[in-house]
Amino acid sequence: MLKVCDAVCPDKRQLFLNVSLSRNTVAERVDQLSTNLKQQLVGKGKDFIAYSLAVDESTDTSDIAQLSIFIRGVDSSLCITEEFLGLRSMHGTTTGQDLYEEVSRCVNEMGLPWEKLVGLTTDGAPAMCGHRSGLVARIRERMREENVTGELTAYHCIIHQESLCGKALKMEHVMSTITRAVNFIRPKGLNHRQFKALLGELDTEYGDLPYHTEVRWLSQGKVLKRCFELREEICLFMESKGKDTTELRDETFLCEMAFLCDITSHLNVMNLQLQGRGRVVSDMYSTVRAFKTKLSLWETKMRKENLSHFPSCQTMKEKLSTAVFPSAQFADKLNILAADFRRRFADFEAQKSRFELLSNPFAVEFEFARFIPDTMPQLRIQAAQTLSMFGSTYLCEQLFSLMKLNKTSHRSRLTDEHLHSILRISSAQSLTPNIDELVQKMRHHQVSGSASDK
Structure with a gap:
C-alpha cells in the first residue's frame, strides 16, 4: 500500500502510515465485517x-x-x-x-x-x-x-445425482486403462519431457497431456478427450519405453473409449449448465428432463448407426479395419443411462x-x-x-x-x-x-x- 501511495499520492503517505495493519487488527476487522454480514x-x-x-x-x-x-x-x-x-x-x-x-x-x-x-x-x-x-x-x-x-x-x-448417473454405464475398465497410461507419462519428469518432445516432432495439435488422478467421474472428460485424440502418439511413446500397448490398440477398446469420450462430453455440458449461483430448482430440473429426452433420441439414432451426435465414435467407425462398430451395444448403454436418470430423479418428477x-x-x-x-x-x-x-x-x-x-x-x-x-x-x-x-x-x-x- 505504501509503495502504491508513493507512486500515486505521496502527499497522503502519513495517512497510510496511520493505518494499523497488525495481525490482530486485521483479524478483528475481518470478524467485524463477518458480524455485520450476519446481522x-x-x-x-x-x-x-x-x-x-x-x-x-x-x-x-x-x-x-x-x-x-x-x-x-x-x-x-x-x-x-x-x-x-x-x-x-x-x-x-x-x-x-x-x-x-x-x-x-x-x-x-x-x-x-x-x-x-x-x-x-x-x-x-x-x-x-x-x-x-x-x-x-x-x-x-x-x-x-x-x-x-x-x-x-x-x-x-441434482449435480451429484447427475454425476452418479455416469457410473451406470459400467465402463470403469476403459478409464482405468487410460489412467494407467496417463499416470505412466505425466508424473515422471523424464517421460513427461520426452513425450512433449515427441509431440513436437509429430507436430500434433496438442502440446501436453492433462494429469489424471482418481477423481469424480465427470472431471475425467478432458483427459478422455485428449487421450482419444492422442491415442496413436501415446501408444508410440509407451512402446518406445517397452510398455505393452496391446489393449490400447485393440479396436473394440478404442470404440468403447470413443463412446465414453462422447457421452462424458455430453454429461459435462449439462453439468456446467447446472452449476452457478441463483439457479431456480425448476429450471435445473428442466435441464435434466431435456437431457433425458436427448438420450432417447440418441439411442434411436445409435440403433440406426447414425453417429451425428457422437463425433469420436464417427471417427472410430471410419478407421475400423476388421471389427464392426458396436452400435447396438452402445444403444443399450444409452438406454441404461436413461433408466438411471429416471430412477435418480423420480423425487423431482414428483x-x-x-x-x-x-x-x-x-x-x-x-x-x-x-x-x-x-x-x-x-x-x-x-x-x-x-x-x-x-x-x-x-x-x-x-x-x-x-x-x-x-x-x-x-x-x-x-x-x-x-x-x-x-x-x-x-x-x-x-x-x-x-x-x-x-x-x-x-x-x-x-x-x-x-x-x-x-
Missing part, C-alpha cells in the same frame, strides 16, 4: 415467508470435518436471498444427530421459524439421508414437534406440477411470479416455496474450495471462528458489509473512550 442476514431472515437449506460436509487440511450450510430465503415480494448461513467444525463424530444439532443451532441463532422451512438439499450421504437417524429424518421429527403442518421436501443434489407453476404457467417466463397479486396469497406462498429451494449443494462445494485456499498447510492453526469469518465474507453474494456503519461505530467508541479518559 444483515438475520434482519432479512425476519421477512422470509419461505426458506430452504443446502448442507454438505467435507474435511479441511487438518482432517477436521466441516459442515457447510447455505440458506436461500424468499420474502413477500418474492425477492431471493442466497447466502452462507454457517460453517460448523465437527471435532468429534459426524452422525445424523451431530449434523442435526449443528444445523438446528444455526437455524435457531438466526431466529428462523421452523414452519417456514420448505426444502433441504444434501449430498445424499447416509448421515444426511438415513431413514431413521439421518439429518433429514431428524429435522422432520423436529418440525413435527413444532407442530408444522407443511412437509419438508428433501433433495439429493414435484413436476409445482415446478410448472413457475416454469410454464401460460408459456411465459417464471418471473411472472413477481406479479401474482396480494389477493392470491396461497399462490404467492407456493411460488415463494419453489423459488426458495436449492437444486444442488453447489454453493457448499464452492465454499469448500474457498476453505482449502484459506486453510492451507501453512495456515492449519487458523481458528474455527476466524475461518468462519473469512468464508462468510468471501462467499457473500447479495449482501455487502456496511463499511460506513462500522467506521461510524469505531469513531464513536474512540470518541467515547477519549472522553472517559479525560
Whole structure:
C-alpha cells in the first residue's frame, strides 16, 4: 500500500502510515465485517415467508470435518436471498444427530421459524439421508414437534445425482486403462519431457497431456478427450519405453473409449449448465428432463448407426479395419443411462406440477411470479416455496474450495471462528458489509473512550 501511495499520492503517505495493519487488527476487522454480514442476514431472515437449506460436509487440511450450510430465503415480494448461513467444525463424530444439532443451532441463532422451512438439499450421504437417524429424518421429527403442518421436501443434489448417473454405464475398465497410461507419462519428469518432445516432432495439435488422478467421474472428460485424440502418439511413446500397448490398440477398446469420450462430453455440458449461483430448482430440473429426452433420441439414432451426435465414435467407425462398430451395444448403454436418470430423479418428477407453476404457467417466463397479486396469497406462498429451494449443494462445494485456499498447510492453526469469518465474507453474494456503519461505530467508541479518559 505504501509503495502504491508513493507512486500515486505521496502527499497522503502519513495517512497510510496511520493505518494499523497488525495481525490482530486485521483479524478483528475481518470478524467485524463477518458480524455485520450476519446481522444483515438475520434482519432479512425476519421477512422470509419461505426458506430452504443446502448442507454438505467435507474435511479441511487438518482432517477436521466441516459442515457447510447455505440458506436461500424468499420474502413477500418474492425477492431471493442466497447466502452462507454457517460453517460448523465437527471435532468429534459426524452422525445424523451431530449434523442435526449443528444445523438446528444455526437455524435457531438466526431466529428462523421452523414452519417456514420448505426444502433441504444434501449430498445424499447416509448421515444426511438415513431413514431413521439421518439429518433429514431428524429435522422432520423436529418440525413435527413444532407442530408444522407443511412437509419438508428433501433433495439429493441434482449435480451429484447427475454425476452418479455416469457410473451406470459400467465402463470403469476403459478409464482405468487410460489412467494407467496417463499416470505412466505425466508424473515422471523424464517421460513427461520426452513425450512433449515427441509431440513436437509429430507436430500434433496438442502440446501436453492433462494429469489424471482418481477423481469424480465427470472431471475425467478432458483427459478422455485428449487421450482419444492422442491415442496413436501415446501408444508410440509407451512402446518406445517397452510398455505393452496391446489393449490400447485393440479396436473394440478404442470404440468403447470413443463412446465414453462422447457421452462424458455430453454429461459435462449439462453439468456446467447446472452449476452457478441463483439457479431456480425448476429450471435445473428442466435441464435434466431435456437431457433425458436427448438420450432417447440418441439411442434411436445409435440403433440406426447414425453417429451425428457422437463425433469420436464417427471417427472410430471410419478407421475400423476388421471389427464392426458396436452400435447396438452402445444403444443399450444409452438406454441404461436413461433408466438411471429416471430412477435418480423420480423425487423431482414428483414435484413436476409445482415446478410448472413457475416454469410454464401460460408459456411465459417464471418471473411472472413477481406479479401474482396480494389477493392470491396461497399462490404467492407456493411460488415463494419453489423459488426458495436449492437444486444442488453447489454453493457448499464452492465454499469448500474457498476453505482449502484459506486453510492451507501453512495456515492449519487458523481458528474455527476466524475461518468462519473469512468464508462468510468471501462467499457473500447479495449482501455487502456496511463499511460506513462500522467506521461510524469505531469513531464513536474512540470518541467515547477519549472522553472517559479525560
